[in-house]
Amino acid sequence: MDLKIVGGTVVTDRETYPAEIGVAGGRIVQIAQKIDAEAGQTLDAAGCYVMPGGIDMHTHLDMPFGGTVSVDDFETGTRAAAFGGTTSVIDFAIQGKGQSLTDTVNTWKKKAEGKAVFDYGFHVAVTDLTEAVLAELPAMVAAGVPSFKCFLAYKGALMIDDGAFFRILGKAKECGALVMLHAENGEILDVLIKNALAKGQTEPKYHALTRPPEAEGEATSRGIAIAHMAGAPLYIVHLTCREALAEVKRARDLGWPVYAETCPQYLLKSFDNYLEPGFEGAKYVMSPPLRDKSNWADLWTGLVMDDLQVVSTDHCPFNFKGQKEMGLKSFAQIPNGAPGIEHRLMLLYQFGVRQGRISMNRFMDLVSAAPARLFGLSPRKGAVAVGSDADLVLWDPEAAWEISAQTHHQNVDYTPYEGVSGKGKPRVVLSAGRVIVQEDRFTGQPGTGRFLERRPFGR
Numbered sequence: 001m002d003l004k005i006v007g008g009t010v011v012t013d014r015e016t017y018p019a020e021i022g023v024a025g026g027r028i029v030q031i032a033q034k035i036d037a038e039a040g041q042t043l044d045a046a047g048c049y050v051m052p053g054g055i056d057m058h059t060h061l062d063m064p065f066g067g068t069v070s071v072d073d074f075e076t077g078t079r080a081a082a083f084g085g086t087t088s089v090i091d092f093a094i095q096g097k098g099q100s101l102t103d104t105v106n107t108w109k110k111k112a113e114g115k116a117v118f119d120y121g122f123h124v125a126v127t128d129l130t131e132a133v134l135a136e137l138p139a140m141v142a143a144g145v146p147s148f149k150c151f152l153a154y155k156g157a158l159m160i161d162d163g164a165f166f167r168i169l170g171k172a173k174e175c176g177a178l179v180m181l182h183a184e185n186g187e188i189l190d191v192l193i194k195n196a197l198a199k200g201q202t203e204p205k206y207h208a209l210t211r212p213p214e215a216e217g218e219a220t221s222r223g224i225a226i227a228h229m230a231g232a233p234l235y236i237v238h239l240t241c242r243e244a245l246a247e248v249k250r251a252r253d254l255g256w257p258v259y260a261e262t263c264p265q266y267l268l269k270s271f272d273n274y275l276e277p278g279f280e281g282a283k284y285v286m287s288p289p290l291r292d293k294s295n296w297a298d299l300w301t302g303l304v305m306d307d308l309q310v311v312s313t314d315h316c317p318f319n320f321k322g323q324k325e326m327g328l329k330s331f332a333q334i335p336n337g338a339p340g341i342e343h344r345l346m347l348l349y350q351f352g353v354r355q356g357r358i359s360m361n362r363f364m365d366l367v368s369a370a371p372a373r374l375f376g377l378s379p380r381k382g383a384v385a386v387g388s389d390a391d392l393v394l395w396d397p398e399a400a401w402e403i404s405a406q407t408h409h410q411n412v413d414y415t416p417y418e419g420v421s422g423k424g425k426p427r428v429v430l431s432a433g434r435v436i437v438q439e440d441r442f443t444g445q446p447g448t449g450r451f452l453e454r455r456p457f458g459r
């Protein structure tokens with residue numbers, strides 16, 4: 001036995017119980033009240049929860065956007081994530097115009113190889129559907145990429161039309177893929193953005209005012225209807241508002257296979273942040289935008305009632321200096337995205353579990369077990385079970401923290417959560433049985449992360 005963890009309380013999406021865990025060859029080999037076998041290393045988890053590492057289903061590392069590139073690559077991004085207790089990411093490989101999907105995924109694999117400090121996988125974003133690309137979709141599933149992202153927004157760039165979306169859904173159903181949808185009405189947004197700019201409305205707040213919640217609600221409703229016509233399951237990414245949540249709830253109440261995620265920023269930040277002095281509002285320019293605070297309670301209820309199944313980050317960091325500033329003269333030139341990969345578990349634990357909104361088991365489901373189940377990683381990831389990868393977090397529920405760009409590990413010059421404080425963070429983080437973070441020190445190695453070949457949806 002390589003390693004054993006003693007003295008802790010195991011927590012998964014279903015259970016909470018005291019146990020010792022034995023690890024060999026990167027996997028969990030024993031779970032018992034008491035493990036007598038000798039181990040090369042013993043970790044003391046006294047006072048800690050021992051839980052499966054977080055899985056972030058929505059990240060954009062080393063991603064080109066609007067003439068620049070997100071500043072965390074697969075090394076800095078996964079390392080920062082590890083400090084917060086996340087041990088797998090599924091990033092988006094985004095098809096360029098005319099590019100094959102195989103080439104797209106290979107491009108992203110090259111970004112990750114030699115860099116990632118823990119395991120990673122990819123979704124493929126289909127932005128230019130041709131007959132050849134449609135025919136390539138089953139090969140993506142066979143290659144371990146069983147999730148396709150579609151955009152109903154970003155007209156003239158990433159957006160596809162309803163017909164293309166319908167065809168992708170049909171093929172996804174055949175080959176066992178889950179289609180993920182960015183749900184905003186790109187045609188309407190395009191008009192609103194042009195109108196605002198023509199009136200000289202260029203400050204960051206107009207980014208939000210030109211992307212109203214109704215445009216998200218409409219696209220969510222339409223996306224669900226189109227998926228239902230195709231007979232395919234659908235996953236709505238970064239849901240922000242009650243207009244969209246109502247559509248997801250309605251579909252789920254009808255028994256349709258519709259799933260959705262939200263992100264910490266939509267639970268904790270609001271439209272008011274766009275009104276911060278000077279150009280500060282640019283820090284929060286992301287799509288969909290932050291909404292009115294009155295949505296927070298609805299989103300928390302969605303998480304409790306399982307109308308929302310997953311919390312991911314949409315981590316897409318751009319520096320305030322030099323990158324966000326590209327939009328000083330026009331909000332439309334501000335690169336879209338914000339950092340968060342490091343703080344997802346801490347924020348959800350503090351504001352969800354500690355404040356009594358969700359249980360510890362529900363927390364584990366939202367950040368680890370449900371992502372593993374929906375995206376073909378269960379039971380290898382998202383579980384504490386014999387045979388599962390030893391991606392484990394020793395979580396100290398009393399450890400205090402305060403978030404600051406001065407001390408965070410993300411490679412970006414600001415955080416939307418500057419000054420936010422709470423309790424509960426990792427004491428030790430393991431990836432495949434190796435300690436990669438211990439007592440706030442990184443002990444991992446770039447390049448040790450493996451590409452995750454995921455199973456088809458529901459198979």
Ligand SMILES: [Zn+2]
Binds near residue numbers: 058060316
């Ligand atoms: Zn995204």
